[in-house]
Structure formats: structure tokens, C-alpha cells
Amino acid sequence: MGREFIDGYEEAKKIFRQASNVLDFDLEELCNHGPEEELKKTTNAQPALLTVNWIFTRILRDAGIEPTVVAGHSLGEYSAVLCAKVVDYPAALRLVRRRAQFMEEASGAVDGVMAAVIGLPREAVLSICRRIKGVEAVNFNSPS
Known part of the structure; x- marks a missing residue:
């Protein structure tokens, strides 16, 4: 996940290091080498998606492309808020991790x-x- 961004964009490594510091595990390693079952867990997948979206946003900004309007649905709302500079990346990452934890807890309480x-x-x-x-x-x- 996100491999094509990491290989060609040095800032991606910094962003993944920042993510790993916030999350207390190596997110880049998980995205690139798995195991896939671990990456698919909500508590890992959601921070990974936010991170890859943030890397893509930074690539666009570095190319001089700045959005005038942003929107997102569900988890994408957090990427939109981050892109709009309402929160910084570490804060967005903490919010998304907490959201994922709440979702995982709620799904465990229901048989379905x-x-x-x-x-x-x-x-x-x-x-x-x-x-x-x-x-x-x-x-x-x-x-x-």
C-alpha cells in the first residue's frame, strides 16, 4: 500500500516515520511487507489509508496543485480535514486511530x-x- 509513492518521493519516508512514532509500530513496513491480514485490520488499515492519502496530498502540493475545495465520505472526511489544514497530520492520525479502535470495539459487541x-x-x-x-x-x- 503506497509503495509507488514511497519509492519516488523522499518526503513519504518522513511521513511514514512520523506515523510510526505516533502509532508505536512501523507503518511503512506493514504497508509494504504485511502481513496482509494485519494490514486489513481496521485499527491498521484506517491509519494506513490516511497516511497514503496524506502522502498523495503532499505530492500534489509539491507539484503546485493546491485544492480550493475538499470533501470526503466516512474515513475520507479525515483526509479532507487534514488536506484543508484544519488539523495537522499527527492529530489526524490520532483521531483516525481512535475512530478505528471505537469501530473495532463496537463490532466486537455485536454478533453480525x-x-x-x-x-x-x-x-x-x-x-x-x-x-x-x-x-x-x-x-x-x-x-x-
Whole structure:
């Protein structure tokens, strides 16, 4: 994750070192060498995604590209707030780590799973869920 940025952008190594100091583990090593199962854990994946987004933001800024408007959805909101300079990177990283911890704790308290449905219209998903006891459609990320 993010390997193409790290290899060609020296600032990426500094950002990963900063992340490792905040998180108390080597995030660059985890992103580049895994194990993948460890990287997929919410408490690791979310800080990793924020970090790679921040590296990409810095690459764009170094190229003279500065956004005039930013927006994000779900975890992406934190990248947007960071990009907008509302918080600095270490603060955003701490917030995202805490968010991930809360999500992990909440999911452990519930006997259930969440799955992504891709390619079906909203009404088709709702129709299927009505026929299956205990299944609900939630968190629609787009109109279609």
C-alpha cells in the first residue's frame, strides 16, 4: 500500500516515520511487507489509508496543485480535514486511530457482519433483504 509513492518521493519516508512514532509500530513496513491480514485490520488499515492519502496530498502540493475545495465520505472526511489544514497530520492520525479502535470495539459487541453489495440497484437490495430474516440494508454510499 503506497509503495509507488514511497519509492519516488523522499518526503513519504518522513511521513511514514512520523506515523510510526505516533502509532508505536512501523507503518511503512506493514504497508509494504504485511502481513496482509494485519494490514486489513481496521485499527491498521484506517491509519494506513490516511497516511497514503496524506502522502498523495503532499505530492500534489509539491507539484503546485493546491485544492480550493475538499470533501470526503466516512474515513475520507479525515483526509479532507487534514488536506484543508484544519488539523495537522499527527492529530489526524490520532483521531483516525481512535475512530478505528471505537469501530473495532463496537463490532466486537455485536454478533453480525457487514457486506458490500456492488452492482445492484437500491430497490433490488431492499427487496432481497425483506425476504431474509435478520438482514437489513444500511449505509447506501451512492444513489445507484
